[in-house]
Amino acid sequence: MKEIKEVSFKDKDYPGLLKEIKDPPSSLFIRGNIPTEDIFFAVVGTRIPSAYGKQAALNIAGDLAEAGITIVSGLAPGIDTFSHLAAVERKQKTVAVLGTGLDEKSIYPKENLELTRRILENQGCLISEYPPGTHGSRLTFPKRNRIISGISLGVLVVEAKEKSGALITASFAFSQKRKVFALPGQIYSSNSRGCHLLIKKGAKLIESADDILKELKLPSLEKSSPILKEQNPDQNSILEILKEGALDVEKIIEKTELPAKKVASALAILEIKGRVRNLGGNIYAKI
Numbered sequence: 678m679k680e681i682k683e684v685s686f687k688d689k690d691y692p693g694l695l696k697e698i699k700d701p702p703s704s705l706f707i708r709g710n711i712p713t714e715d716i717f718f719a720v721v722g723t724r725i726p727s728a729y730g731k732q733a734a735l736n737i738a739g740d741l742a743e744a745g746i747t748i749v750s751g752l753a754p755g756i757d758t759f760s761h762l763a764a765v766e767r768k769q770k771t772v773a774v775l776g777t778g779l780d781e782k783s784i785y786p787k788e789n790l791e792l793t794r795r796i797l798e799n800q801g802c803l804i805s806e807y808p809p810g811t812h813g814s815r816l817t818f819p820k821r822n823r824i825i826s827g828i829s830l831g832v833l834v835v836e837a838k839e840k841s842g843a844l845i846t847a848s849f850a851f852s853q854k855r856k857v858f859a860l861p862g863q864i865y866s867s868n869s870r871g872c873h874l875l876i877k878k879g880a881k882l883i884e885s886a887d888d889i890l891k892e893l894k895l896p897s898l899e900k901s902s903p904i905l906k907e908q909n910p911d912q913n914s915i916l917e918i919l920k921e922g923a924l925d926v927e928k929i930i931e932k933t934e935l936p937a938k939k940v941a942s943a944l945a946i947l948e949i950k951g952r953v954r955n956l957g958g959n960i961y962a963k964i
Contacts, residue, residue, distance in 0.1 A: 679708050679709050679797050680708070681706055681707070681708045681779045681780065681809055682706070682707055682708075683704050683705070683706055683707075683808075684704060684705045684706075684707055684711075685703070685704045686701065686702075686703055686704065689713070690707070690711055690713060691705065692705075692711065692713065692717075692827075692828040693713070694717070694827060694828050694829070694830070695824065695827045695828045697827075697853075698823060698827040698853050699852070699853075700823065701827065702806035702824065704806070705804055705805070705806055705824075706778070706779055706804070706805045706806070706807065706808060706809070707779075707802055707803070707804055708779045708797065708802060708803040709796070709797045709800070709801060709802030709803060710800065710802055711772070711802045711804065712747055712770055712772075712800070712801075712802075715745075715746075715747040715770065716745065716746050716747065716830060716893075716895070717746070717747050717749050717772065717828050717829045717830060718741055718746045718747070718748060718749065718829050718830055718831055718832075718833070718889070718893075719748075719749040719750060719825050719826060719829040719831070719832040719833065719846065719850075720734060720737065720738045720741075720748055720749070720750055720756070720757075720760035720832075720833045720835060721750055721751060721756060721757060721760070721822075721825065721832065721833070721834055721835070721837075721842070721843045721846050721847075722734065722755060722756025722757070722760075722834055722835035722836045722837055722843050723755050723756055723835075723836045723837050723838060723841060723843065723868050723871075724753055724754045724755035724756075724757075725755055725868075726755050726756050726759070726835070726836050726868065727836065727866070727868055728923040728956045728957075728958075728960040728962065729836075729862065729922065729923065730755075730756060730835050730836035730860075730862075730868060731756075731759050731923075731956045731957075731962070732922070732923050732956065732962040733835050733836075733860055734756045734759040734760050734763060734835045735759050735762070735763045735954065735962070735964070736763075736885075736886075736964075737763075737833065737835070737860075737883075737885065737886045737889070738750075738759070738760040738763035738764060739763035739764065739766070739767050740885070740886035740887075740898055741886045741889065741890070742763060742764040742767050742769035742770075742771070743767055743769065743898065744886065744890060744895065744896070744898055746895075747764075747769075747770045747771065747772060747801070748760055748761065748763065748764045748769070748770075748771040748772070749771070749772045749773075749774065749825055749828060749829050750771070750772075750773060750774070750825065751773065751774055751775070751776070751818075751821065751822070751825055751842075751846075752773040752774075752775055752784075752785075752786075752789050752792070752793070752803075753786070753818075753842070754786055754788070754789075756835045756836060756843070758789060758792065760835075761773060761792055761796060762792065764799070764801070765792070765795045765796060765798075765799050765801070768799055769799065770799060770800050770801040771796055771799070771801045772796075772801055772802055772803075772804060772828070773793065773796055773801070773802075773803050773804070774804045774805070774821050774824045774825045774828075775803060775804070775805040775807075775813075775821065776805070776807070776813045776814075776817040776818035776819075776820070776821040777805065777807060777811055777812055777813040777817065778805060778807050778808055778809040778810050778811040778812075779803050779804075779805050779809060780809040780810060781793075782810075783809065783810055783811055783812055783813075784803075785812075785813045804824065804828075805821070806820075806821065806824065818842065819842060819845050822842060822845045822846040822849055823849040823853075825846050825849075826846050826847075826849040826850035826853055826855055827849070827853055827855075829850075829855060830855065830856065830893055831850070831855050831856035831857065831858060831889065831892075831893060832846055832847055832850040832855060832856075832857050832858065833858040833859070833860070833883065833889065834846070834847050834857070834858070834859045834860070834871065834872055834875055834880070835860045835872075836860065836862060836868040836869065836871075836872065837868065837870075837871030837872055837875075838867050838868060838870060838871050839867075839870045839871050839874060840871075841871055843871060844871050844874075844875070847859075847875055847880065851878070851879075856881065856892060856893065857875060857879070857880040857881070858880055858881045858882075858883045858888075858889055858892070859872040859873075859875040859876050859880040859881070859882060859883070860872055860882075860883060860884075861873065861876065861882055861884075886898060909943065909946070911933070911935055911939050911940075911942075911943040912943045912946065912947055912952075914933045914935065915929060915933060915935075915940065915943050915944065915947065915953070915961075916947070916952060916953070916963060918932045918933060919953065919961065919962060919963035920963060922962070923956055923960050923961060923962035924960065924961060925958065925959055925960045925961075926940065926941070926944070926959045926961070929944070929961065944961060951964060952964055
């Protein structure tokens with residue numbers, strides 16, 4: 678287990694961008710090695726995302742990580758978790774900023790303990806302004822959001838209600854002069870209202886990681902490689918219809934006109950190959 682170390686404001690390992698905000702922590706507790714030379718970018722959002730939000734977080738955060746960006750988020754259930762997963766599944770670094778101590782007894786949520794281990798295994802780190810043994814509260818979680826935005830060049834909000842922690846992070850980002858981005862969604866979805874509100878306030882509407890990279894004046898992703906096709910026609914049919922977005926199994930059966938057993942078999946194989954992901958509730962998305 679990696680030890681927890683305390684880094685003071687004057688220490689060389691204290692994140693440079695964080696020093697610039699109005700109320701930086703006097704010290705930070707860090708578990709793992711903070712990659713001080715990296716470009717940090719935050720991806721946050723609702724704790725109860727739709728399949729659309731899950732897929733967007735996985736794809737956009739994953740593509741940013743592949744482009745050399747270190748993904749920052751808050752380890753909360755939902756979009757935060759999927760953003761960290763997107764990075765570690767591609768063997769890239771990610772930083773989790775917690776509203777608790779960094780010892781395993783204090784970390785919240787408990788179901789993400791294994792994720793914190795994977796973050797550390799992939800040379801990422803855990804950060805908190807709270808000493809070991811500190812349990813989270815209604816005050817500690819909103820307060821830590823200023824650190825999420827403060828160490829980052831920008832913040833992307835993927836699905837958020839009008840009153841949510843993600844919007845608190847975005848508000849900190851605006852005040853810290855960071856770039857704020859938001860993913861558009863359906864106008865009738867409560868998860869879209871926070872993002873649409875941010876766009877009205879000046880956040881950049883984005884549809885892909887490339888939109889963010891261009892705004893940050895960073896090199897775009899290379900998309901020149903051909904799309905790999907599977908040898909199995911059933912698998913190819915499923916991949917083709919999932920290009921337009923995530924679908925549940927019943928819709929996949931309906932659109933491919935394949936027997937249920939063939940769809941189940943093809944999905945299982947595609948999941949093993951890392952071509953599709955079950956987002957929960959038998960809703961599948963193309964990776």
